[in-house]
Amino acid sequence: MKNTVNVSPEIIHIPEKPSFLPHLQPTVNMLAAVIEPKDANTLVRKLNHIAPLENLQHVKRVQKKCIDGGKPQLSLLLSVAAETDVVVLELVKSYQLSTFITRVCKYAATSKEEWEEQCKLWPTSYHPPTYNISGITGFSEEDSQSIFGFMRHTIDLATSSVVGQVVNAAVIVDPSTKQVIASACDQVISSASLANEVSKERSCCNYLENLNQQRLLLDRSIGEFKHIINNVACVHPWRWALQSSGCWHPLRHAAIVAIEYSAARDRQLFPDYKALCHLESDIQTNGHSSESLRPYLCTGCDIYLAWEPCAMCAMALVHQRVRRIFFSTANSNAGALGSVHRLQGERSLNHHYGVFRVLLPEVVKLVDSKTAGSG
Template identity: 50%
Template sequence: MDSGAWEIIHIPDKPAFSPEHQPTLKVYASVIKPKFANTIVRQLCKIAPLEDLRHVKRVRRKILPDNGEPQLTVILCLAPEHNDHLNDMPPDVQKLIGPYELSPFITEVCKYAAVSKEEWEEQCKIWPTSFHPPTYNIDGIGGFSEEDKQSICKFMSVAINLAVSSHKPLVNAAVIVDPSVRRVIASETDQVYPSSAPCDMTTSETIPFNETGESTHCQSVNREANASSEICLNGLLEKLKGSSSAVACLNPWQWSLQPHDGDKCSQWHPLRHASIVAIESSAARDRYLFPNSSESFGMDHSQPSSADSPAKKQKTSINSPGVQNDSREAALRDPSMEKPYLCTGYDIFLLWEPCTMCAMALVHQRIKRIFYAFPNPTAGGLGSVYRLQGEKSLNHHYAVFRVLLPGHGHAHNALDLDQGLKHVTAES
């Protein structure tokens, strides 16, 4: 596989802006005497903290060209966007003007922290800011080795082929991978509609696993990932020209528009997006490999309370008749087998950017990296509509990458995406 034809782009936590077009905010500032600097800054931090501008330095130091003396300028507080009157400053700030001989004026500072050194250099031309390159240990932020790139291309090809070849309508596909051993843990597609779910709705209850905890499906997927054959891009492009309405993350509410056939409706489940089903399959693998864990015998609170719901029927049982006890015992005797905590450290490969529901589920599962081929302009949770990876209130953050398919680079993907998604917006 020629990995040189692929391109992997990091999707940052915050929206990217061109260095020369940084969004700004108005602030009140004033030149201060150096002897008052510490006192003024301490008081301003109490009465007018800049909570949303932590990247902005409160004091700017500048050397005057005429005499070489340093000049200090301090940010007093935020200023109204559509009002340039100095008397709109908070009363507590105004009380500092007389005692410290302040001369307030309005200036601008950059609204967002820089995500690159180039952005930071442009920001400092307006007002000094801080730049902190990513320090978390996630492979790929600073680029990929050729070996890693080859692996990413192979697993993305698996997801694409799974979405194209498994079903008649084009659906999303999810492939969860353990990058430490480059093994597929789970691979699934959307199962929202009967046409995209397995024909036999009970087959997922009896998934056979081998000694390493791989289902027979994942065994074939791993063989495909290690093969040198190229992906079926022609099949993907052909399906993109048709309808993409069956892609669950692109059309979260499309299921509600389907004809209400009583027999088929009983098999629908609007939450069975590809990512959710793959997470479920990964959990089934863990339950098989570690049957004595207390989690295996506890109540599964993720299941609906209704006993005959489709989601509960499709859950994989650790006592499935298709599971061989001898194989399970052999796997448990392997000292290298350690019970993973959810999907910690795993990667997931998706054809389409996940919706916000799937993106949040991947946060809860402690996924390490997310790779997708096409953005999701209708409900994307990782850059197109929302940017969940940059939400500070979450207790876990993953790295997000877009994989541009081989062919004609950016133009190739943009053209194919327009052809495929124009049907989505028309049918939603």
């Protein structure tokens, strides 16, 4: 039987965008129109204002084609077809444009081959990635064993913090020293602060009642697992708002708390931050690196998470300049690293981390979940 086969642990890279064959890239329907060249500048300016192509910044607004006799013909993207609003339609009317529907590629090309396929539909721009993920993929046997070890430690935290339940756990590691910098689990709102924050006594009662109910959920068989994970904050980021079942802090998800602990550790190790800043600027003007003095946020660090993080946690990890994220279980409800969103592919961000899913046989047995979107 499949379930009894021993699976070996595995590290799977979750790419910045879903992989498609170049000629099978997903597309978006757009409303477009052929325009007079003399109107092009005005129309582009107006449309950038009333219907900016926010999620399609790689797509060129104007397509230039040579029709018979070498005469150029300009076509203009007006808006995403499904989002065409009254203002765009008024523009269409006032310039007497005859519109048509065309397709453009949904994601920016990541290779020249993809870009060439994209331009067959509608012109796009292609910028080879400015960051380099080579060197963070391809793990040596020693690195792999260390990654599996840290992930096991993270899973232990996630399953042992509250009896009978699974929460999210986060472990920040400095890979150069293989040292744990900080670790944390999802934090529960204490009954007192819950009363303050939600200001309803009833919620307190519900919270206590709920906690008791959850403590009864000791059975960790697969059939029961769904109930037990109800309190993984990243999987249910809005559950706290439902008074009947909310008891986990809306903001204190494991990753956020671990970041806080790591900042506290830095403050403790480098108490005289201001003096150090001056020292650093002196050193920098003398042409020496200051990296050995003080870590900048979580630069160069890895974080291990039992669950794929939600958008809030994934974004906090961008701000922290984390180098790599390893998570164990995909979060099909609210995961921001491949399952629902894909923050690592968001080109407008000023930092990108490598994302990996770590499959451990013991966890695979426990949760029968889909992969986080390598396909």
